[in-house]
Amino acid sequence: MAAMQNNDELIKLSAAEMAEKIRNKEVSSRELVDAELAAIDAAEPTLHSFLHVSADEARAQADAFDKRNAAGETEGLPELAGVPIAIKDMIVTKGIETTAASKILEGWVPPYDATVITKLKAAGMPLLGKTNLDEFAQGSSTEHSAFGPTHNPWDTERVPGGSGGGSAAAVAAFEAPLALGTDTGGSIRQPGALTGTVGVKPTYGGVSRFGAIAMASSLDQIGPVSRNVLDSALLQEVIGGHDVRDSTSIPMDVPPLAKAAREGRKRDLKGMKVGLIKQLGGDGYQPGVEARFNEGVKLLQDMGAEIVEVDCPHFDYALAAYYIVMPSEVSSNLARYDGMRYGLRVMPPEGVPQTAANMMAYTREAGFGDEVKRRIILGIYALSAGYYDAWYGSAQKVRTLIIDDFNKAFEKADVLISPTAPSTAFKFGEKMDDPLSMYMNDIATIPANMAGTPAMSIPAGLSDDGLPVGFQFIAPQKRDDVMYKPAAALEAALEEQWGGPIWQSLKTPWLGSAK
C-alpha cells in the first residue's frame, strides 16, 4: 500500500481515478472513506449536505471490501468497486434512518434496501450517509427540508437547488465523489446546474424505483450525481438494469454508457445532429446563463456537430401539466403517512375524540410542511369527481403531445440541448413566498420527465456572477448512451477553454481542517 495521501488530494479525485488507485493498491477503500468522512466533518457545519452520516457502516463496508480486494475476490465487480457514495435521503437504506427530510418519517429505520442500494453494496461501494433534500423531494432549493436547508458551496448565502441539493452540494464540495439523487421534475439536474456538478436523469424505467420513496411514480427516476461525465456513466451502469420488483422497469440491459463517455472525450462529433429546442431559452433566462449556453453550442459545432433548431410547441404547457400530474400522484403516494404503522404519530388533544381518523389528521397536520400540504391539496382537487377529466385527463393528453414533440424532434436530431435552469443559484428566501417563481426553475427539466426520456446536466462554466451554469442534453428513450458522448465532448472542450474542470474554481475555506 502506498503512503497515506493528503486528504485534500484524495477527495478531489474523480470516482474513476479513485477506482483506479484502488485497483492498483495505491489507496484502500477505507482510506477514501476516512478522507471523505473528514471532509464531511469539516464541511457540514457550513453546508449541511447530510441529514445522517453513516460513518460506522461506511467504514465497515470499506474494510470488508478491502479484505476481499486483498484476497483477490473482487474480480468481476464494477469498475467503481470500493469507491464511496452518498445517498439522497429519499432512497431507503436497511438499518440507516431514512426520512425524506420530513418530520413525518423522522426516526424511521427501513427494514429493507432499495434495489439500487443492494447493487451498490454488491459492488463494494461504501455508503457515506443520507443527503438533504426538500421534504419528499418537493421543491427546487432544499429550503423545504424539515431539518434545515443545505448551503451552496459556491456561495453559502445561496441555495444549492433542489430537491437534491444535499447530494449536489456534497459532490460539489468533495464530501463524496458520487451521490444518488431522484429526479421527478429536475431534482437531480437543476441542483447539478446550480452547484457545477453532473446530474443525470436516466430513461424512465432504466433504473429500478424499488426503494425510492415515491413522490410522483410516473415521473420519479433515480440517477447519478458526480463531478464529471464518465463518473456518472460508470455509476449508472452499476445501478441500472431490469428489476422484477419494479413493474415499470424496462426489461433491457444498460446501454454502454462509459464507452460513450470515453468516446466523447475524443471531441469528435462529426455526423452528430444536435437539436436546439426553440422553446427552452430566451425570455426568462438569465443573460449569463444564455451566454454560457451559446458558447457551449459553439463548442459542439466546432467539434463537428450539426446544430439544428427543433420546435416543441407543447413544451409551453409542460410546466402546467406537470403541476397537475405530479400533485395528483403525490396526494395518493403520501396518503400512507397516517401515523398507523411507522413514523410520527400525533394523538388528538384532550377534548377531541380519540379516533383513528382524528389521529391521522393531527399526525399529517403536524408532520407535513407547507409545500407538501400545498401539493396534496392541489392533487386531491385535480383528481376529484367532476374535475378529473378537466384536470388530470387534460394533463395526460398534454403529456402525450409532449411525447409527440420529442418524437418529431428526434427525427431531426440525435440529441437535444437547452440550458438546464433559467438562472444560477438564488439566495435563501428569494422564492419561498412565491411558489410559482420557484416552480419556474424546472421549466427546462420537466419535459424529459413528462416523456420519460433520459436527460443530463453538465457544468457549462461560470456566469458573470461567478456561479455555475448548467447545460442540458436530452436523448431518446432507452438511448442514454446517445447523450453521454456529446456531454463528455463538451466537458473536455470546456476544460480546455476554462483551463481545467469548473470545480477547480471552487473555494473551500471550510476544508482547512481536513488538509
Added chain:
Amino acid sequence: MAEKLMKYSDAVKEFDPVFGLETHVELCTNTKLFCPAHIEFGGEPNTQLTPVSLGLPGSLPVVNQTAVDFAIKLGLALHCQINEWSQFARKNYFYPDMPRDYQISQFDKPTNGEGYLDVELDDGTVFRVPIERAHIEDDAGKNTHIGGADGRIEGADHSLVDYNRAGVPLIEIVTKPVEGAGERVPEIAGAYVRAIRDIVRTLGISHGRMEQGNMRADVNISLRRKGETELGTRSETKNVNSFHGIERTLQYEIRRQAAILDEGGEVLQETRHWDEATQTTAGGRVKSDANDYRYFPDPDLVMLHITQDHIDEIAKTMPEMPRERRHRLQNEWGFSDLEMRDVVNADALDLIDQTVKDGASASGAKKWWLGEIARSANEKGVALEEMPITPADVAEVEKLVAAGKLNDKLAKQTVSGVLAGEGTPAEVVKKHGYEVVSDDGALEKAVDEALAANPDIAEKLKGGNMKPMGAIIGSVMRATHGQADAKAVTSIVMKKIRG
C-alpha cells in the same frame, strides 16, 4: 327501534324488486396479489407481511400472474368478455386497515367485462343473472375492536389491526341490476351466490367458504311500482357473509322499503349492515355524502395485456362446470331431481362422485353419505368432507356388501368403526371378526335349532304363513352373533319347510 315492515307477499304484489350483488371472492393463491407474502388462514397477526403488503415507503407492487389467470378462469366460467387490456387503478381513502391508504383495484378497465350466469332453482327453473364485470383487487387488513359491545367499533376502547389479509387477492363479481325476479328475488340471489361458490371451488381458485370470509357480498336492492321502468332508490347492505344472510337481507329490505314507499316516503340511498342476531338490517352511512375515491390509473403498474392465445391456453384447462356436471352425474346415477337436490344440499356431490369412481354403486354411495355419515357429521357439527372416512373407505364397504361378505348390519358397524378411528374397513372387519356366516353347514345347524326351539312357528311356516320368518331369522342372527346372511337364512328355511 323497530322499523315498519310490509308483509312480504303484499310487498311483492305491489312492488317490483330489482336487486344487484357485488360478490367478493378471495382467491387461494399461495402469495398476495402484489408481493410474495405467504397467505395462510388463521396465521399469527401481522406475520404474513412484506414491505409491499405493509405499504412501506419505497415499496412497489408487482402483479401476481396466478391471480390474473384465476380471474381469467372465472371470466370464462361466467361467459365474460375478457379484455385484452386491463388496468389497475388506485381507490383513495383513509382507513387504518389500508396500508397505503388506497386500494389497488380495477376501475374503468376491468379484466372481465360483461357476462352472465344461468342459475338453476330448486324447481328446475333456470334464471339468467346478467354480469356487469368481474375485476381484480386487493383486500384490506382486519380491524378488531376491543372494549365495546359485540366487537363493534361503537363504544370500543381501542382497536387492533392485523395486516395479514392486506393484499390478499379478491375478485369482485358485479351483477347488472337483476330485473324480473319478482317474489323470487331472495331465492334467485341465494342460488346465484351458491352457484358462484360451486364454480370457484370447481375452478380451484378459492376455498369458497363464506364462514371463513372467503366470500362475502354487498347486497343492493330497490323497489319500483309494478309497471314502472325507472329504477327506484337502492340501499346497499355491506359485507353479508352467509347465504341465508343474503336471502334474509333481501326479504327484509323488500319489506322495509315497501312500507316506506307505501306511505309515500322516500328510501334513503345508504349503506346498511345485516345484523345476524336480530335478523334485520341497520342504517349506516348515508350515500349522499359518499366518499369521492379519486380513482386514477396506478402509475406503479403497467397495463395487463391478455392475449387470445393465453385465454385459449387457460380455456383448455377448464374443468366441467358444476351445473353441467350435476346434470351429467344425475343422468349417470339415475337419481330423481329430489334425490339430486338432497345430495347437493348435503354437499355430498363430490364425495359420492369419488365413491362411485372408487367402485361403489351410486345408490350405495348415496345411502352412506346421506345416512350414517351425515347423521354422525350432524352430531359433531362438522362438514361431511371433514369426517374421518374417505370415499375409498365407503366404496370398500360397499364392495364387501356386494360380495356378500358383510350384511347391512355388519356394514353399518364397520362404517361406525372407521368413523371411530379404528382404521380402514379391512382393519375394522379384521379387528372385530365381522364376517357373514355363509357356510351352509353352520347355518343349517342354526336354522334347525331355531325351528326346533320354536315348533309353533315352524308349523305356521310349513302351513304357508310366512309372517313369522323374521323371528326365525332373528333367532339365527343371535346364534351367529349377527354374522348370518339374511338371504341365505331365508332360503335354507324355505328348503327345510318344503323338504
